[in-house]
Amino acid sequence: MTTLSILLVISAALFCIGLLAALSRRHAIFILIGIELMLAAANLNFVAFWRFGPEPQTPTGVMVAIFSIAIAAAEVAVGLALVISVYRHYRTTNVDRLNQLKG
Amino acid sequence: MNNAAFLVIAIVTLAGALAAATLPKLIHAALCLIVAFVGLAAFFFFLGAEFVGLVQLFVYVGAVAVLIVFTILLTRRDVGKPDKFNWGGIVVAVAVFGGLLWAILKTPSVAIAAAQIPPLTVKRIGEVLLTNYVWPLQCVGLLLTAALIGALVLVMEEKRR
Incomplete structure:
Protein backbone atom coordinates (compact mmCIF):
# COMPACT_ATOMS: atom_id res chain seq x y z
CA MET A 1 0.00 0.00 0.00
CA THR A 2 1.21 3.47 -0.77
CA THR A 3 1.34 6.23 1.81
CA LEU A 4 -1.55 7.92 0.05
CA SER A 5 -3.89 4.95 0.44
CA ILE A 6 -2.86 4.52 4.09
CA LEU A 7 -3.72 8.16 4.67
CA LEU A 8 -7.03 7.69 2.86
CA VAL A 9 -7.86 4.70 5.07
CA ILE A 10 -7.03 6.72 8.20
CA SER A 11 -9.17 9.58 6.94
CA ALA A 12 -12.05 7.21 6.16
CA ALA A 13 -11.79 5.74 9.67
CA LEU A 14 -11.82 9.23 11.18
CA PHE A 15 -14.87 10.15 9.08
CA CYS A 16 -16.73 7.03 10.20
CA ILE A 17 -15.90 7.69 13.85
CA GLY A 18 -17.36 11.16 13.40
CA LEU A 19 -20.40 9.66 11.71
CA LEU A 20 -20.77 7.25 14.63
CA ALA A 21 -20.69 10.14 17.10
CA ALA A 22 -23.16 12.19 15.08
CA LEU A 23 -25.61 9.32 14.59
CA SER A 24 -25.54 7.42 17.84
CA ARG A 25 -25.23 10.06 20.56
CA ARG A 26 -28.25 11.97 21.77
CA HIS A 27 -26.41 14.91 23.31
CA ALA A 28 -26.25 17.94 21.00
CA ILE A 29 -22.60 18.70 21.81
CA PHE A 30 -21.62 15.13 20.88
CA ILE A 31 -23.27 15.62 17.51
CA LEU A 32 -21.22 18.78 16.98
CA ILE A 33 -18.04 16.89 17.95
CA GLY A 34 -18.91 14.25 15.36
CA ILE A 35 -19.40 16.89 12.66
CA GLU A 36 -16.05 18.44 13.54
CA LEU A 37 -14.35 15.06 13.24
CA MET A 38 -15.89 14.50 9.81
CA LEU A 39 -14.74 17.93 8.60
CA ALA A 40 -11.23 17.27 9.91
CA ALA A 41 -11.12 13.95 8.04
CA ALA A 42 -12.05 15.77 4.84
CA ASN A 43 -9.22 18.26 5.46
CA LEU A 44 -6.76 15.40 5.80
CA ASN A 45 -7.92 14.10 2.43
CA PHE A 46 -7.44 17.50 0.77
CA VAL A 47 -3.89 17.85 2.07
CA ALA A 48 -2.98 14.23 1.24
CA PHE A 49 -4.23 14.56 -2.33
CA TRP A 50 -2.34 17.84 -2.68
CA ARG A 51 0.90 16.26 -1.47
CA PHE A 52 0.68 13.12 -3.58
CA GLY A 53 -1.14 14.65 -6.51
CA PRO A 54 0.31 15.59 -9.89
CA GLU A 55 0.92 19.26 -9.07
CA PRO A 56 2.25 19.78 -5.58
CA GLN A 57 3.83 23.09 -6.61
CA THR A 58 0.51 24.94 -6.61
CA PRO A 59 -0.90 24.78 -3.08
CA THR A 60 -4.54 24.21 -4.03
CA GLY A 61 -5.31 21.52 -1.46
CA VAL A 62 -3.68 23.54 1.28
CA MET A 63 -5.83 26.54 0.43
CA VAL A 64 -9.01 24.47 0.45
CA ALA A 65 -8.02 23.01 3.81
CA ILE A 66 -7.40 26.47 5.28
CA PHE A 67 -10.76 27.78 4.07
CA SER A 68 -12.44 24.63 5.32
CA ILE A 69 -10.93 25.11 8.79
CA ALA A 70 -12.19 28.71 8.86
CA ILE A 71 -15.70 27.63 7.85
CA ALA A 72 -15.64 24.84 10.45
CA ALA A 73 -14.76 27.41 13.12
CA ALA A 74 -17.72 29.57 12.09
CA GLU A 75 -19.98 26.52 12.07
CA VAL A 76 -18.98 25.38 15.53
CA ALA A 77 -19.41 28.90 16.96
CA VAL A 78 -22.97 29.16 15.65
CA GLY A 79 -23.72 25.54 16.61
CA LEU A 80 -22.62 25.97 20.20
CA ALA A 81 -24.57 29.25 20.44
CA LEU A 82 -27.62 27.31 19.28
CA VAL A 83 -26.97 24.63 21.91
CA ILE A 84 -26.81 27.27 24.65
CA SER A 85 -29.94 28.97 23.33
CA VAL A 86 -31.86 25.67 23.19
CA TYR A 87 -30.68 24.80 26.69
CA ARG A 88 -32.08 28.10 28.00
CA HIS A 89 -35.50 27.37 26.55
CA TYR A 90 -35.91 23.68 27.30
CA ARG A 91 -33.40 23.01 30.09
CA THR A 92 -32.04 20.08 28.10
CA THR A 93 -29.62 19.43 25.28
CA ASN A 94 -30.90 15.95 24.51
CA VAL A 95 -31.98 16.07 20.89
CA ASP A 96 -34.60 13.37 21.42
CA ARG A 97 -36.53 15.63 23.74
CA LEU A 98 -36.62 18.56 21.33
CA ASN A 99 -39.77 17.25 19.68
CA GLN A 100 -41.99 20.35 19.66
CA LEU A 101 -42.23 20.33 15.87
CA LYS A 102 -43.17 16.65 15.69
CA GLY A 103 -46.36 16.20 13.71
CA MET B 1 9.74 10.90 9.19
CA LYS B 81 -27.00 12.39 33.03
CA PRO B 82 -25.94 9.22 31.21
CA ASP B 83 -26.19 9.42 27.47
CA LYS B 84 -28.14 6.66 25.81
CA PHE B 85 -26.16 5.03 23.04
CA ASN B 86 -27.94 4.29 19.80
CA TRP B 87 -26.53 1.07 18.37
CA GLY B 88 -27.96 1.65 14.91
CA GLY B 89 -25.30 4.30 14.41
CA ILE B 90 -22.53 1.71 14.75
CA VAL B 91 -24.04 -0.38 11.98
CA VAL B 92 -24.27 2.62 9.64
CA ALA B 93 -20.74 3.78 10.48
CA VAL B 94 -19.22 0.33 9.94
CA ALA B 95 -21.12 -0.02 6.66
CA VAL B 96 -19.88 3.36 5.42
CA PHE B 97 -16.32 2.49 6.48
CA GLY B 98 -16.55 -0.82 4.64
CA GLY B 99 -17.73 0.94 1.51
CA LEU B 100 -14.97 3.54 1.64
CA LEU B 101 -12.32 0.90 2.35
CA TRP B 102 -13.52 -1.18 -0.58
CA ALA B 103 -13.35 1.87 -2.86
CA ILE B 104 -9.85 2.84 -1.66
CA LEU B 105 -8.41 -0.67 -2.02
CA LYS B 106 -10.04 -1.26 -5.38
CA THR B 107 -8.74 1.94 -6.94
CA PRO B 108 -5.38 1.37 -8.63
CA SER B 109 -2.92 3.68 -6.95
CA VAL B 110 -2.12 6.46 -9.40
CA ALA B 111 1.40 7.37 -8.54
CA ILE B 112 3.50 8.09 -6.56
CA ALA B 113 6.31 8.66 -4.33
CA ALA B 114 5.81 12.19 -3.10
CA ALA B 115 7.59 14.57 -5.41
CA GLN B 116 10.32 16.64 -3.90
CA ILE B 117 8.89 20.11 -3.59
CA PRO B 118 10.29 23.30 -2.12
CA PRO B 119 8.87 23.84 1.35
CA LEU B 120 5.56 25.66 1.36
CA THR B 121 6.40 28.87 3.16
CA VAL B 122 3.96 31.28 4.74
CA LYS B 123 5.17 33.91 2.26
CA ARG B 124 4.07 31.73 -0.66
CA ILE B 125 0.72 31.01 0.99
CA GLY B 126 0.19 34.71 1.58
CA GLU B 127 0.97 35.51 -2.04
CA VAL B 128 -1.44 32.86 -3.33
CA LEU B 129 -4.08 33.93 -0.83
CA LEU B 130 -4.01 37.53 -2.02
CA THR B 131 -3.82 36.79 -5.74
CA ASN B 132 -5.66 33.65 -6.85
CA TYR B 133 -7.80 33.24 -3.76
CA VAL B 134 -8.66 36.82 -2.92
CA TRP B 135 -12.42 36.42 -3.52
CA PRO B 136 -12.74 33.26 -1.40
CA LEU B 137 -10.74 35.08 1.26
CA GLN B 138 -13.19 38.00 1.26
CA CYS B 139 -16.13 35.60 1.35
CA VAL B 140 -14.66 33.77 4.32
CA GLY B 141 -14.17 37.10 6.06
CA LEU B 142 -17.83 37.97 5.44
CA LEU B 143 -18.89 34.52 6.62
CA LEU B 144 -16.86 34.80 9.84
CA THR B 145 -18.36 38.23 10.55
CA ALA B 146 -21.87 36.90 9.94
CA ALA B 147 -21.18 33.89 12.17
CA LEU B 148 -19.82 36.15 14.92
CA ILE B 149 -22.89 38.39 14.86
CA GLY B 150 -25.22 35.39 14.55
CA ALA B 151 -23.66 33.62 17.53
CA LEU B 152 -23.93 36.80 19.62
CA VAL B 153 -27.58 37.35 18.66
CA LEU B 154 -28.42 33.71 19.45
CA VAL B 155 -27.01 33.75 22.96
CA MET B 156 -28.17 37.26 23.87
CA GLU B 157 -30.46 37.40 26.88
CA GLU B 158 -34.06 37.66 25.86
CA LYS B 159 -35.94 40.67 27.13
CA ARG B 160 -38.39 39.77 29.85
CA ARG B 161 -41.80 41.22 29.14
Whole structure:
Protein backbone atom coordinates (compact mmCIF):
# COMPACT_ATOMS: atom_id res chain seq x y z
CA MET A 1 0.00 0.00 0.00
CA THR A 2 1.21 3.47 -0.77
CA THR A 3 1.34 6.23 1.81
CA LEU A 4 -1.55 7.92 0.05
CA SER A 5 -3.89 4.95 0.44
CA ILE A 6 -2.86 4.52 4.09
CA LEU A 7 -3.72 8.16 4.67
CA LEU A 8 -7.03 7.69 2.86
CA VAL A 9 -7.86 4.70 5.07
CA ILE A 10 -7.03 6.72 8.20
CA SER A 11 -9.17 9.58 6.94
CA ALA A 12 -12.05 7.21 6.16
CA ALA A 13 -11.79 5.74 9.67
CA LEU A 14 -11.82 9.23 11.18
CA PHE A 15 -14.87 10.15 9.08
CA CYS A 16 -16.73 7.03 10.20
CA ILE A 17 -15.90 7.69 13.85
CA GLY A 18 -17.36 11.16 13.40
CA LEU A 19 -20.40 9.66 11.71
CA LEU A 20 -20.77 7.25 14.63
CA ALA A 21 -20.69 10.14 17.10
CA ALA A 22 -23.16 12.19 15.08
CA LEU A 23 -25.61 9.32 14.59
CA SER A 24 -25.54 7.42 17.84
CA ARG A 25 -25.23 10.06 20.56
CA ARG A 26 -28.25 11.97 21.77
CA HIS A 27 -26.41 14.91 23.31
CA ALA A 28 -26.25 17.94 21.00
CA ILE A 29 -22.60 18.70 21.81
CA PHE A 30 -21.62 15.13 20.88
CA ILE A 31 -23.27 15.62 17.51
CA LEU A 32 -21.22 18.78 16.98
CA ILE A 33 -18.04 16.89 17.95
CA GLY A 34 -18.91 14.25 15.36
CA ILE A 35 -19.40 16.89 12.66
CA GLU A 36 -16.05 18.44 13.54
CA LEU A 37 -14.35 15.06 13.24
CA MET A 38 -15.89 14.50 9.81
CA LEU A 39 -14.74 17.93 8.60
CA ALA A 40 -11.23 17.27 9.91
CA ALA A 41 -11.12 13.95 8.04
CA ALA A 42 -12.05 15.77 4.84
CA ASN A 43 -9.22 18.26 5.46
CA LEU A 44 -6.76 15.40 5.80
CA ASN A 45 -7.92 14.10 2.43
CA PHE A 46 -7.44 17.50 0.77
CA VAL A 47 -3.89 17.85 2.07
CA ALA A 48 -2.98 14.23 1.24
CA PHE A 49 -4.23 14.56 -2.33
CA TRP A 50 -2.34 17.84 -2.68
CA ARG A 51 0.90 16.26 -1.47
CA PHE A 52 0.68 13.12 -3.58
CA GLY A 53 -1.14 14.65 -6.51
CA PRO A 54 0.31 15.59 -9.89
CA GLU A 55 0.92 19.26 -9.07
CA PRO A 56 2.25 19.78 -5.58
CA GLN A 57 3.83 23.09 -6.61
CA THR A 58 0.51 24.94 -6.61
CA PRO A 59 -0.90 24.78 -3.08
CA THR A 60 -4.54 24.21 -4.03
CA GLY A 61 -5.31 21.52 -1.46
CA VAL A 62 -3.68 23.54 1.28
CA MET A 63 -5.83 26.54 0.43
CA VAL A 64 -9.01 24.47 0.45
CA ALA A 65 -8.02 23.01 3.81
CA ILE A 66 -7.40 26.47 5.28
CA PHE A 67 -10.76 27.78 4.07
CA SER A 68 -12.44 24.63 5.32
CA ILE A 69 -10.93 25.11 8.79
CA ALA A 70 -12.19 28.71 8.86
CA ILE A 71 -15.70 27.63 7.85
CA ALA A 72 -15.64 24.84 10.45
CA ALA A 73 -14.76 27.41 13.12
CA ALA A 74 -17.72 29.57 12.09
CA GLU A 75 -19.98 26.52 12.07
CA VAL A 76 -18.98 25.38 15.53
CA ALA A 77 -19.41 28.90 16.96
CA VAL A 78 -22.97 29.16 15.65
CA GLY A 79 -23.72 25.54 16.61
CA LEU A 80 -22.62 25.97 20.20
CA ALA A 81 -24.57 29.25 20.44
CA LEU A 82 -27.62 27.31 19.28
CA VAL A 83 -26.97 24.63 21.91
CA ILE A 84 -26.81 27.27 24.65
CA SER A 85 -29.94 28.97 23.33
CA VAL A 86 -31.86 25.67 23.19
CA TYR A 87 -30.68 24.80 26.69
CA ARG A 88 -32.08 28.10 28.00
CA HIS A 89 -35.50 27.37 26.55
CA TYR A 90 -35.91 23.68 27.30
CA ARG A 91 -33.40 23.01 30.09
CA THR A 92 -32.04 20.08 28.10
CA THR A 93 -29.62 19.43 25.28
CA ASN A 94 -30.90 15.95 24.51
CA VAL A 95 -31.98 16.07 20.89
CA ASP A 96 -34.60 13.37 21.42
CA ARG A 97 -36.53 15.63 23.74
CA LEU A 98 -36.62 18.56 21.33
CA ASN A 99 -39.77 17.25 19.68
CA GLN A 100 -41.99 20.35 19.66
CA LEU A 101 -42.23 20.33 15.87
CA LYS A 102 -43.17 16.65 15.69
CA GLY A 103 -46.36 16.20 13.71
CA MET B 1 9.74 10.90 9.19
CA ASN B 2 9.92 7.15 9.58
CA ASN B 3 7.15 4.62 9.62
CA ALA B 4 7.09 4.08 13.38
CA ALA B 5 6.30 7.72 14.09
CA PHE B 6 3.62 7.64 11.39
CA LEU B 7 2.04 4.57 13.00
CA VAL B 8 2.13 6.16 16.45
CA ILE B 9 0.46 9.34 15.17
CA ALA B 10 -2.21 7.30 13.39
CA ILE B 11 -2.96 5.22 16.49
CA VAL B 12 -3.08 8.28 18.76
CA THR B 13 -5.37 10.18 16.38
CA LEU B 14 -7.79 7.31 15.86
CA ALA B 15 -7.84 6.36 19.55
CA GLY B 16 -8.52 9.97 20.53
CA ALA B 17 -11.31 10.23 18.00
CA LEU B 18 -12.84 6.94 19.06
CA ALA B 19 -12.71 7.98 22.71
CA ALA B 20 -14.30 11.32 21.82
CA ALA B 21 -17.12 9.51 20.06
CA THR B 22 -17.84 6.84 22.65
CA LEU B 23 -16.93 8.04 26.16
CA PRO B 24 -20.04 8.50 28.29
CA LYS B 25 -18.92 11.71 29.99
CA LEU B 26 -18.98 14.79 27.79
CA ILE B 27 -16.00 16.53 29.35
CA HIS B 28 -13.79 13.46 28.85
CA ALA B 29 -14.92 13.31 25.24
CA ALA B 30 -14.02 16.97 24.71
CA LEU B 31 -10.52 16.40 26.11
CA CYS B 32 -10.03 13.32 23.91
CA LEU B 33 -11.13 15.42 20.94
CA ILE B 34 -8.14 17.68 21.63
CA VAL B 35 -5.84 14.63 21.41
CA ALA B 36 -7.38 13.69 18.06
CA PHE B 37 -6.92 17.22 16.71
CA VAL B 38 -3.29 17.37 17.82
CA GLY B 39 -2.69 14.06 16.03
CA LEU B 40 -4.31 15.46 12.91
CA ALA B 41 -2.07 18.53 13.08
CA ALA B 42 0.89 16.14 13.28
CA PHE B 43 -0.34 14.53 10.06
CA PHE B 44 -0.36 17.94 8.38
CA PHE B 45 3.22 18.55 9.54
CA PHE B 46 4.15 15.13 8.21
CA LEU B 47 2.66 15.98 4.83
CA GLY B 48 4.66 19.19 4.56
CA ALA B 49 1.74 21.55 5.12
CA GLU B 50 3.14 23.20 8.23
CA PHE B 51 0.88 26.23 7.96
CA VAL B 52 -2.27 24.09 7.90
CA GLY B 53 -0.97 22.17 10.91
CA LEU B 54 -0.41 25.40 12.82
CA VAL B 55 -3.84 26.75 11.84
CA GLN B 56 -5.34 23.44 12.92
CA LEU B 57 -3.63 23.74 16.31
CA PHE B 58 -4.63 27.38 16.82
CA VAL B 59 -8.22 27.09 15.62
CA TYR B 60 -9.22 23.65 16.85
CA VAL B 61 -7.14 23.16 19.98
CA GLY B 62 -7.05 26.84 20.87
CA ALA B 63 -10.54 28.02 20.03
CA VAL B 64 -12.96 25.20 19.25
CA ALA B 65 -11.97 22.99 22.18
CA VAL B 66 -12.19 25.90 24.63
CA LEU B 67 -15.56 26.85 23.16
CA ILE B 68 -16.83 23.27 23.61
CA VAL B 69 -15.60 23.16 27.21
CA PHE B 70 -17.32 26.47 27.96
CA THR B 71 -20.56 25.23 26.44
CA ILE B 72 -20.35 22.10 28.60
CA LEU B 73 -19.89 24.40 31.60
CA LEU B 74 -22.91 26.51 30.66
CA THR B 75 -25.17 23.49 30.11
CA ARG B 76 -23.79 21.38 32.90
CA ARG B 77 -27.07 20.52 34.60
CA ASP B 78 -27.74 18.26 31.68
CA VAL B 79 -24.24 16.86 31.30
CA GLY B 80 -24.18 14.56 34.30
CA LYS B 81 -27.00 12.39 33.03
CA PRO B 82 -25.94 9.22 31.21
CA ASP B 83 -26.19 9.42 27.47
CA LYS B 84 -28.14 6.66 25.81
CA PHE B 85 -26.16 5.03 23.04
CA ASN B 86 -27.94 4.29 19.80
CA TRP B 87 -26.53 1.07 18.37
CA GLY B 88 -27.96 1.65 14.91
CA GLY B 89 -25.30 4.30 14.41
CA ILE B 90 -22.53 1.71 14.75
CA VAL B 91 -24.04 -0.38 11.98
CA VAL B 92 -24.27 2.62 9.64
CA ALA B 93 -20.74 3.78 10.48
CA VAL B 94 -19.22 0.33 9.94
CA ALA B 95 -21.12 -0.02 6.66
CA VAL B 96 -19.88 3.36 5.42
CA PHE B 97 -16.32 2.49 6.48
CA GLY B 98 -16.55 -0.82 4.64
CA GLY B 99 -17.73 0.94 1.51
CA LEU B 100 -14.97 3.54 1.64
CA LEU B 101 -12.32 0.90 2.35
CA TRP B 102 -13.52 -1.18 -0.58
CA ALA B 103 -13.35 1.87 -2.86
CA ILE B 104 -9.85 2.84 -1.66
CA LEU B 105 -8.41 -0.67 -2.02
CA LYS B 106 -10.04 -1.26 -5.38
CA THR B 107 -8.74 1.94 -6.94
CA PRO B 108 -5.38 1.37 -8.63
CA SER B 109 -2.92 3.68 -6.95
CA VAL B 110 -2.12 6.46 -9.40
CA ALA B 111 1.40 7.37 -8.54
CA ILE B 112 3.50 8.09 -6.56
CA ALA B 113 6.31 8.66 -4.33
CA ALA B 114 5.81 12.19 -3.10
CA ALA B 115 7.59 14.57 -5.41
CA GLN B 116 10.32 16.64 -3.90
CA ILE B 117 8.89 20.11 -3.59
CA PRO B 118 10.29 23.30 -2.12
CA PRO B 119 8.87 23.84 1.35
CA LEU B 120 5.56 25.66 1.36
CA THR B 121 6.40 28.87 3.16
CA VAL B 122 3.96 31.28 4.74
CA LYS B 123 5.17 33.91 2.26
CA ARG B 124 4.07 31.73 -0.66
CA ILE B 125 0.72 31.01 0.99
CA GLY B 126 0.19 34.71 1.58
CA GLU B 127 0.97 35.51 -2.04
CA VAL B 128 -1.44 32.86 -3.33
CA LEU B 129 -4.08 33.93 -0.83
CA LEU B 130 -4.01 37.53 -2.02
CA THR B 131 -3.82 36.79 -5.74
CA ASN B 132 -5.66 33.65 -6.85
CA TYR B 133 -7.80 33.24 -3.76
CA VAL B 134 -8.66 36.82 -2.92
CA TRP B 135 -12.42 36.42 -3.52
CA PRO B 136 -12.74 33.26 -1.40
CA LEU B 137 -10.74 35.08 1.26
CA GLN B 138 -13.19 38.00 1.26
CA CYS B 139 -16.13 35.60 1.35
CA VAL B 140 -14.66 33.77 4.32
CA GLY B 141 -14.17 37.10 6.06
CA LEU B 142 -17.83 37.97 5.44
CA LEU B 143 -18.89 34.52 6.62
CA LEU B 144 -16.86 34.80 9.84
CA THR B 145 -18.36 38.23 10.55
CA ALA B 146 -21.87 36.90 9.94
CA ALA B 147 -21.18 33.89 12.17
CA LEU B 148 -19.82 36.15 14.92
CA ILE B 149 -22.89 38.39 14.86
CA GLY B 150 -25.22 35.39 14.55
CA ALA B 151 -23.66 33.62 17.53
CA LEU B 152 -23.93 36.80 19.62
CA VAL B 153 -27.58 37.35 18.66
CA LEU B 154 -28.42 33.71 19.45
CA VAL B 155 -27.01 33.75 22.96
CA MET B 156 -28.17 37.26 23.87
CA GLU B 157 -30.46 37.40 26.88
CA GLU B 158 -34.06 37.66 25.86
CA LYS B 159 -35.94 40.67 27.13
CA ARG B 160 -38.39 39.77 29.85
CA ARG B 161 -41.80 41.22 29.14
